[in-house]
Amino acid sequence: MFEYDVCIIGTGRVGLPLGLSLMDVGVKATGVDIDATMRESVNEGRMPFHEPGYDEIIARKEFKVHGSPADVVPNSAALVITVGTPLHNHIETDLSQIQRVLTSLCPHLRKGQTVLLRSTVAPGTTSYVKKWLERNTDMVVGKDILLAFCPERIAEGLAHTELRSLPQIVGGEDEQSVEAAAQLFGRLAPEILKTDFITAELVKLFNNISRYINFAVANQFALIADDFGANIYETRRLANHDYPRCNLAMPGFTAGTCLRKDFGMINEWSAYPDMLLSAWKMNEFTPAMLVDQLMKRAKIHDSRVAVLGFSFKADTDDIRDSLVPKLCRYIERQLPMEVRITDHNLPEAIHEPSASTPLRNWAVSDALEDVDCVFVATNHTGYHDVLVELGKNRPNAWVADIWNVGGIDQIFYKAGDLLNSEVTS
Template sequence: MSTAQKSPPPYLIVRGSLPPPPPETSVAVVGLGRVGLPLALAFAAKGLRVIGVERDARTRAAIAEQRMPFHEPGCDELLRTRPLEVVADVSELSDGSLPEYVVITVGTPLQAHIEVDLTQLAAVTRSLGKVLRKGQTIVLRSTVAARTTEYVGRVLTRETGLMPGEDFHLAFCPERIVEGKALVELETLPQVVGADDEASRARASALFSVFPVDQLHTSLVGGELIKLFNNVTRYVSFALANQFALIADQFGESVHPLIAMANHDYPRDPIARPGFAAGACLRKDFGMVSENHSTTDMLVAAWRVNEYMPNFVARKLAEHAGGLHQKTIAVLGYTFKRDTDDPRDALTPKLLRYLEREVPREVRIVEPNLGGEIPLEHGGTARNWELTAALRGADAVVLAMNHSRFADVRRFVVGPDAIVAPGAWVADLWNVCNTGELFFCARPQVVGGP
C-alpha cells in the first residue's frame, strides 16, 4: 500500500444512526457460512441488492431451495421471503457486474502449526483480481491476524495494478456476532470500521450504516486487533475459570459453589464458568495473535489450560469411578457451545479420544442440536443417542455441554427417577445437575444399610 495515502487512525466513536447507503446499493458477500449468510440476508432485508458467492455446491443448493444450511434464528424466514441469488466464484461477476461493495467472509482456520491458514482468503483475492474495477470497495470481515487486510490489498495490486486507497477502497470491518444471535447482534453491536484512508473509511462506514449502531472508526490493523482482543479476552477468561477448577480440585473443593459465591453481589469482574473452550473462533483467534512472536506468553498458558480440560475430565472420572474399562459412558453434548448445531473445533471429540483410551464397553453420544448422526472429525459418523436411552444403565456420565435441552438431565441422574446405573459417576462441567459438584456419584450404593 502506498504510505502517501495512509492517514493517521482516527479512533473515533461515531454515535447513533448515520445516513444509510442509497437503496439498490449493490453488495457481494463472499463465503456464505455462519457469518456470511446471515449478513447477506440482513443486507437484503435492508433493501440492498445482494448477491452471494459460495463455492460449496450443497450450500448453494440449500439456498436455492430457500432452506438454511444450518440453524440461525430468524434466517429461515428471511430466506423464505426473499430468495438470494448465489454464484460459485467471484470471477463470475465479470463484465462490469461486480457490485460496488464486496464483503469477504470466508473461513480463516488455524493450521496445525501456530499459523493462520489463508488458503480461502488467497483464493478469493486472486479471483477478485480478475474482476476488480476502479472505485469499488473491498471489505474484509473474516477474523484475521494483524496486517492481513494489507496483504489482501497487495495481492489485488499484484493482480490488477490498482492501488488501495487510490484506485479502489479497502476496509476491515470484523464480524463480532455469536452464532445463534446473528440477526439481533448485527442490529445492536457497535460496528468496527478499519481503514487507512478517509475515502475507504467513508465508503465502508456508509455500507454498515444500514445497521442502527455506533461505529468505531480506526485503522486496518486497529480493526484487526480490536476483534482479536475481544475473542482472546473470552478465551483467557474461560481458561482462568478452568484453572480455578483445577486449583479447587487440588484442595478437594468443588469449583461451582466457590465461583458462585465469589461472584455473589461482587461488583467487579465476574468469574466465568469452567467448561470446554475452543470452537471455530476462540482457539484459533489466540493462534492469530500468537503467530507474531516467539516467546511464551499468558495466551499460550490459557491455551494449555483449556486444551488440558478433556484430559482432566476423563482422568478424574476414571479415578472416581474406579476405572472405566468395560463400562458404559454417556457423553452429553458434542457441539462447541451451548445450543449450537456447529461441531467445528469442539473439545468433545478430544474427550472421546481420552475416554476410548480407557477401553470402555460403550460410549453413547447425545447431541440434540444435530438432527441426524454425529459427524466424526476424520470422516464417518457415530450414533446420536436419545437422552434417556443413553443414560439408562450408564456407569459414567459426562455433561460436556450445558445445552438448554439438557434441563431434564438432573431428573434422570439424581433422585428417585434416576435411570443411570447404581454407583454411576458424573462429571458435570457446567453444574447442569445443580449439585454444585464437578464430579459426583449419582446413585451412591449404601453399604450395610437396612
C-alpha cells in the same frame, strides 16, 4: 451503476446471516460460495445451519448465492470477504482461503468498487490485501478501489440481534474507504467506530483472546478449588455476588473455530511461552482432567459411557473445533465397553473430520439406558431434566458435569444425588 449493493464472498456462518440481515433492511445483497450444498440450501430458502431469526427471511428466496464470482462480482458495489481463516496444524495462520478468493475476484474487479475484509485475520493481513490488489490489478487502493477491514464480532446463535446492536469497527487507511464501509455497515450497526487497519485487526483478536483467557482462568480456578477441597461453583458465586470488580466465568470446554485459533494469530510471532500459550494449555487440558478425575471415583474400563452434547457450545449445531471428540478419544483410551454420543442438535450420523467413519448419534433415552458413567460435554438446554431422569433410573451412574447443568454445585456426582439435593443454579 451496479445491480447489487453488496456481494458476500463465502456465505457460511458469518457471511450468510450478514447477507440476510442486510437484505432485510433493504440492501440489495447477493452471495458467492464454492460449496454447492450450501448454495442449494440457501437458494431453496432453507438455512444450511442453525442460526435463530433467519428462517423467515431466507424463505423469501430473495438472497441468492452463486457458484462463480463472474456471475455477480462485476455487478456489485461492495464485496465482503467472509471466508474461513483457520490455523495450519502448526501455530501458523492459514491464509489460503483469502488468497484463493483474491485470485478468483481479480479478473472481475472494477474501478469504484469497495472490498471489505470481514474474516478474522492475523495482524497485517489487510495491508497484505492492499498490496496484493495493487500488484495484481491496475488499481490504486483509496483512489480506484476502496478497502477496509470490518471485523465480525457476533457470537454464533446471536447474529440476528447482535448485527443490529453491536458497534461496528471500521479500519481503513483513507477517508473514502472508511466512509464507504461506514455507510454500508451503518445500515445495521447502531454505531460505527473508525480506525486504521492494524487497530481494527487487533480489536477483534483482543476481544476473542481475552475471552479465551477468561475461560482458561475459570478452568484453572476449578482445579485450584478442587486441590483445596473447595467447591468452585460456590466460590465463584460468592466472588461475583454484588461485587463490581470480579466477573469470574464458569469452567467448561472452551473451543470452537474462533476462540481456539485466534490466539495463534498473535502467538505465531512469539518465540516464548507466554500467557496466551498458558491459556491454550489450560483449556486444552480440560477433557483429560475430567476423564482422569472421574476415574478416581468410577471405573470407565469395561463400562458403558454416555457423552451428552457434541457441538462446541450450547444450543448450536456447530462441531468445528469442539473439544468433545478429544474427550471421547480420552474415554476410548480406557477401553470402555461402549461410548454413546448423543446431541439432539445434530443429525443421526455425525461427520467428525478426525473420525474415519461417521459417528452414531444416539437418541438420548437409548444413550442413557443401563449407562454407568455420563459426561456432560455441552450445556445444551434440556440437559438438566435429562440428568434428573437419569437420577431416577440409574441413581448409581457417575456424572462428570463441568457446566454444573445438574445445578448441585458438584463436578462429579452420582446421578441419584440430583434427587436429594437442593438445586442452586
